[in-house]
Amino acid sequence: MTAKLIAGCLTACLLTAQLPGCSFSGSVESMLSPPRLTVEQEQIYQALQQSIGSQISLKYPKSGERLSAFIVDDLDGDGSDEAVVFYEFGRDSLNENRLRISLFDQKEGEWTAVDHIPAAGAEIDRVDIERLGRNPRQNLIIRYSMVDGFEHAVQVLHYENGELAENLKKPYSVMELRDLDGDGTTEVLIAAAAKDSEPATAFVYEMDENGNYPEMPASRRLSDTMTDVTRIAYGNLPTGRGQETIPAIYMDGITGATTVQTVVLNYSDETLSLLYADSPERYPKTERSGGALTMDIDDDGEAEIPVRFAFYDQSVLPEAVAPKMTNWYVCRNKLLMREYSSYYSAQDGFVFLLPKRWEGSVTARLENDEIVFWSFEQPSAPAWTETEDSAHSEAVLLEPLLRLAVVSDPVAADAMQSDGYLLLQQKNSRYYLGKIGDVSRSMRLTPSELLVSMRFLQ
Numbered sequence: 001m002t003a004k005l006i007a008g009c010l011t012a013c014l015l016t017a018q019l020p021g022c023s024f025s026g027s028v029e030s031m032l033s034p035p036r037l038t039v040e041q042e043q044i045y046q047a048l049q050q051s052i053g054s055q056i057s058l059k060y061p062k063s064g065e066r067l068s069a070f071i072v073d074d075l076d077g078d079g080s081d082e083a084v085v086f087y088e089f090g091r092d093s094l095n096e097n098r099l100r101i102s103l104f105d106q107k108e109g110e111w112t113a114v115d116h117i118p119a120a121g122a123e124i125d126r127v128d129i130e131r132l133g134r135n136p137r138q139n140l141i142i143r144y145s146m147v148d149g150f151e152h153a154v155q156v157l158h159y160e161n162g163e164l165a166e167n168l169k170k171p172y173s174v175m176e177l178r179d180l181d182g183d184g185t186t187e188v189l190i191a192a193a194a195k196d197s198e199p200a201t202a203f204v205y206e207m208d209e210n211g212n213y214p215e216m217p218a219s220r221r222l223s224d225t226m227t228d229v230t231r232i233a234y235g236n237l238p239t240g241r242g243q244e245t246i247p248a249i250y251m252d253g254i255t256g257a258t259t260v261q262t263v264v265l266n267y268s269d270e271t272l273s274l275l276y277a278d279s280p281e282r283y284p285k286t287e288r289s290g291g292a293l294t295m296d297i298d299d300d301g302e303a304e305i306p307v308r309f310a311f312y313d314q315s316v317l318p319e320a321v322a323p324k325m326t327n328w329y330v331c332r333n334k335l336l337m338r339e340y341s342s343y344y345s346a347q348d349g350f351v352f353l354l355p356k357r358w359e360g361s362v363t364a365r366l367e368n369d370e371i372v373f374w375s376f377e378q379p380s381a382p383a384w385t386e387t388e389d390s391a392h393s394e395a396v397l398l399e400p401l402l403r404l405a406v407v408s409d410p411v412a413a414d415a416m417q418s419d420g421y422l423l424l425q426q427k428n429s430r431y432y433l434g435k436i437g438d439v440s441r442s443m444r445l446t447p448s449e450l451l452v453s454m455r456f457l458q
Helices: 003-017 028-032 039-052 410-418 447-453
Strands: 056-058 070-073 082-089 099-107 110-118 123-130 139-145 152-160 163-172 174-178 187-192 200-205 218-223 228-238 245-254 259-268 271-276 305-310 324-332 335-345 350-353 362-367 370-377 396-407 422-427 430-436 454-456
Touching (some): 039 070, 039 099, 039 110, 070 123, 099 163, 152 187, 163 187, 163 200, 174 228, 187 245, 200 245, 218 271, 228 259, 335 370, 410 430, 422 454, 430 454
Antiparallel strands (some): 056 082, 099 110, 123 139, 152 163, 187 200, 200 218, 228 245, 324 335, 350 454, 362 370, 370 396, 396 430, 422 430
């Protein structure tokens, strides 16, 4: 390396180290969001320092479209932009949240501090600016995580009369912004997990024309044992009256060490209704292992709930060769109806929907890291059951109908294709392959059927 190049590198390092007011802690946050500011951001930053001092460490949202510590937007609808800055101020304190929010407006072409308020959490998860409910104003919606990383809170603010006014501040387990009732306006959906003596509860906050939330929001008790909400999905639920549908909310919640249950809700006419929840008199129930999440598995606009059962004759097989069958249920008249049966590999990220003509005639085995579907000879006992503890004699396997494999080695994938396997998908350094068995025409899959039956998960 030449002396001139070395001098240039040293100069760049010294200039970086001497940036005014910036905090370099070597954290992941600082590496992902380097404090190199635009001209406008530098002007706002200087105004912040002049207003409160120099002990400032900028804070960046972790997710969403707005990932800057500086939010510049027209918050009050006057045609000019305001600025919001997220930062920590002062020295470390065990008893004080150092996260702050400052608001700046432009006066005679200069950024001027208007308001400074404490944040409602320790870390910023996400920031949105959106109209809510039937009021036309812009709202600053900030989601936070607390010091422990498990507790969360949302704070809804707006710029009015020279200050950031707080309109809503609530803890949550899961929170989403969505038009829940299809009226063209956005509501705030909050799910709070069961805690201490309080059951899990869902709330919907809908802002009125005056920009206020009702003292008693629409709510619905979910479960006494739902200790966390892992996923919210949405779908259009048929009402049974022609083509009419209503919007449905599906919540997957943790109810045990490794188990999940699903509840189905509907929000309309400012009322949150419970359409489905597990109960002792209902069968089947939605309880299953946590890896199986509710989703629209067939892209028809309606979400399906996955529930695992045993493939036929599994009760006599060792666990190592006993793959599970996953049935996908839709909600009808507050009951579950099976729409598909499948093999679902959450680890490998795919679902294989069993053809209807296979139901009652096909079982599955794990063989050399492949899932193999076999036709079998039906014994005298009922062949297709949805109970896990039914005792059956082992079926007589007749012929392999399909082999599915997932490999990460491109050489192995090429070799398998030379051996008759079809490459179904290449995704995330994985090769998804299938080999159709040379079997009777009634049970044989066509390549197009196989491709349609495979669903690859994100």
